Amino acid sequence: MALPVRTNMRHVLVFIQKFNSPKRLLCAGARLENKETPRGGRVFSGIQPTGVPHLGNYLGALENWVTVQNQxxxxxxxxxxxxxxxxxQDPEQLRSNILDMAAxxxxxxxxxxxAILFQQSxxxxxxxxxxxxxxxxSMPRLRHLPQWKMKSKLKNEGSVGLYMYPILQAADILLYKSTLVPVxxxxxxxxxxxxxxxxIFNNRYGDLFPEPRALLSSTRKVKSLRDPSAKMSKSDTRAMATIAITDSPDDIAxxxxxxxxDFTSEVTFDPEMRLGVSNLVTIHAAMAMISVEEAxxxxxxxxxxAYKKLVTEAVVQRLTPIREEIERLRSDPVHLExxxxRGTLRARELAAxxxxxxxxxxxxC
Structure with missing residues (x-):
């Protein structure tokens, strides 16, 4: 197994900036190869650096990402x-969160x-x-998107960035001529x-972008441990509601x-009537890699x-090696950078x- 090359990210980015001058990169004089979408499709997905992922992120997205990279x-x-x-965002915290997410x-x-792993900015x-x-x-098209409706109501008045971020999200996908998006x-x-x-772009300027399709995960959504009617979320202020993938076995327990x-001692799976117990069954089945019926x-x-102890064992067994590896990687920020x-260089070869x-x-031009 080859040892990872230790590269200072700032040095590499200086190289990127010099190599990608406007004349060389953006118009006809660029020397980068135009790599078409490969047969079998190109997959793109992104995740915000908002702290260490929680159990819902892992089961709802990251576990699927690992499967997809091999397919x-x-x-x-x-x-x-x-x-x-x-x-x-606090700038120093954001820098730390980016490396934490990479780890x-x-x-x-x-x-x-x-997979090409890179920092969007x-x-x-x-x-x-x-x-x-x-x-x-059009502005009406953006106003009808659900997250703008939800977040702007919570803040009474959302920023222009919040309003336009679905367009940036579309650009993320189309820039690489992505055909599949895990969502x-x-x-x-x-x-x-x-x-x-x-x-719209293809009709106005000629065919260029394929229309991306959703790649839906089969994993059920993980709910909050304190409010099983809502999904598990980093923004939940209740300490007992969310399991981070870096939680210790004692914290998880x-x-x-x-x-x-609820007040019924028997364990059954009924997501409509027994939300809390069904959430535990979902977590157990996913972390033990068994069916809901088997759980x-x-x-x-x-x-x-007693069943909660069984669920705890399954979660601890899966998360312990992940937590230990995150701790190891965090101790080597130069490697993460x-x-x-290197992912940035590879992404720009496709994007430019x-x-x-x-x-x-x-x-x-």
């Missing part, structure tokens, strides 16, 4: 830090040799394509915007022990209190010729 010939995973600043993705099984083509696509998008059900409408913009269930079968003869820098073609078709 498709071209896969890109981006730490989408441009999206994260739609909410106020988390690697520890969960993302292989930078199989270091590939400036994302923002330029976002502006061009924004000029093809949750709550993101399907935003993917539909990317599909619409691909059609405490949180599951205090998870909301319920293993609970026979146990009351919910190098992984992201696509943006060059967009600029030519629009009439910029």
């Amino acid at each position: 498709y010939p071209s896969v890109l995973y981006s730490i989408v830090d441009l999206h994260s600043i739609t909410q106020p 988390s993705l690697l520890a969960c099984g993302i292989d930078p040799e199989r 270091q590939v400036s083509e994302h923002t330029e394509l976002s502006w061009i696509l924004g000029c093809l998008t 949750g059900e709550d993101q399907v409408q935003h993917l539909e915007l990317a599909q619409d913009l691909a059609r 405490l949180k599951i022990r205090r998870a909301i269930t 319920v079968s293993q609970s026979r003869g146990l009351d919910t209190g 190098g992984v992201l820098a 010729p696509v943006l060059r073609e967009v600029r030519q078709r629009v009439g910029f």
Whole structure:
């Protein structure tokens, strides 16, 4: 096994900036090869650097990402830090969160040799394509997207960035001529915007972008341990509601022990009537890699209190090696920076010729 190359990210980015001067990168003189979408499809997905992922992130997205990287010939995973600043961010904390997310993705099984792992803000083509696509998008179209409705109501008045971030999300996808996007059900409408913009651009300027399709995960959504009617979330202020993938075995045991269930001691799976118990069954089945039916079968003869211990064992067994690997990777930030820098170079090799073609078709050069 080859040792990882230790590269200072800042040094690599200086090289990127020198190599990618406007004349060489953006117009006809660029020397980068235009790599077409490979047979079998190109996959793109992104995750915000908002702290260490929780159990819902792992089961709802990251576990699927690891599977996907082994199924498709071209896969890109981006730490989408441009999206994260739609909410106020402390600069030093954001820098730390980006490396923490890189460590988390690697520890969960993302292989930078199989998938391109990179930091979104270091590939400036994302923002330029976002502006061009924004000029093809109507304001009513954005106002109807669910996350704008929800988040702007919570804040009474959302930022322009929050309003326009679905366009940046579409640019993230189309920039690489992605054909498949792993998404949750709550993101399907935003993917539909990317599909619409691909059609609008193609109709106006000629065929360039394939229309991306959703790659839905089969994993059920993990609910809050304190409110099983809501999904598990990093923004939940209740300490007992969310299991982080870096939680200690004792913390995991405490949180599951205090998870909301009901007054029936028997364990059954009924997501409509027994939300809390069904959430524990979902977690148990997913972490033990068994069916829901098998999880319920293993609970026979146990009351919910004893069953919680079984769930705890499954969660601890899966998360312990991930937690230990995250701790190891966090101790070597230079390595993490190098992984992201090399991913940036590979991402720009794909993004630059696509943006060059967009600029030519629009009439910029």
